[in-house]
Amino acid sequence: MTTLPTWAVYAVSFGTPVAAFLGVIVAQWITRVGARELETRSRREETMRNLRWAAELAVREDERTAVLGAKQLMALLRSDLLDDREKVFVEAAVDAVYEDPKSDLGGEDDVVASLDEEDA
Numbered sequence: 001m002t003t004l005p006t007w008a009v010y011a012v013s014f015g016t017p018v019a020a021f022l023g024v025i026v027a028q029w030i031t032r033v034g035a036r037e038l039e040t041r042s043r044r045e046e047t048m049r050n051l052r053w054a055a056e057l058a059v060r061e062d063e064r065t066a067v068l069g070a071k072q073l074m075a076l077l078r079s080d081l082l083d084d085r086e087k088v089f090v091e092a093a094v095d096a097v098y099e100d101p102k103s104d105l106g107g108e109d110d111v112v113a114s115l116d117e118e119d120a
Contacts, residue, residue: 050072056069059097070094073097
C-alpha cells in the first residue's frame with residue numbers, strides 16, 4: 001500500500017471543494033453577465049418598438065391620434081428606458097413631427113409642460 005504525504009492529503013481534501021466552489025462562482029458570474037446583456041437587448045428592442053409605434057401615431061391625420069403619438073414620444077424621451085445614444089432617435093422623431101418643435105410647442109421646458117397640461 002502506498003501512502004501519500006500529509007500535504008498531498010490536505011491538498012486533495014481541501015483543494016477539490018475549493019476548486020468546485022470557485023468553478024460555481026465563475027459560472028454564476030458568466031451567467032449573470034449574459035442575463036444582463038440579454039435584458040439590455042430586450043429592453044432596447046421594446047423601446048424601439050414603442051418608438052416606431054409612437055412615431056407612426058404622431059404623423060397621423062387624426063389630431064387626437066397625433067397628440068397621443070407626440071405624448072408617447074415625449075414620455076419615451078423622459079423615461080429611464082433610454083440611454084443618451086437612444087434618445088437621439090426619439091429627438092429625431094419629434095423633429096420630424098414638428099418642423100421646429102421649440103417654436104411649435106413653446107420651448108424645450110414648455111414642451112413637457114404643455115403635454116402635461118393636455119393630460120389634465
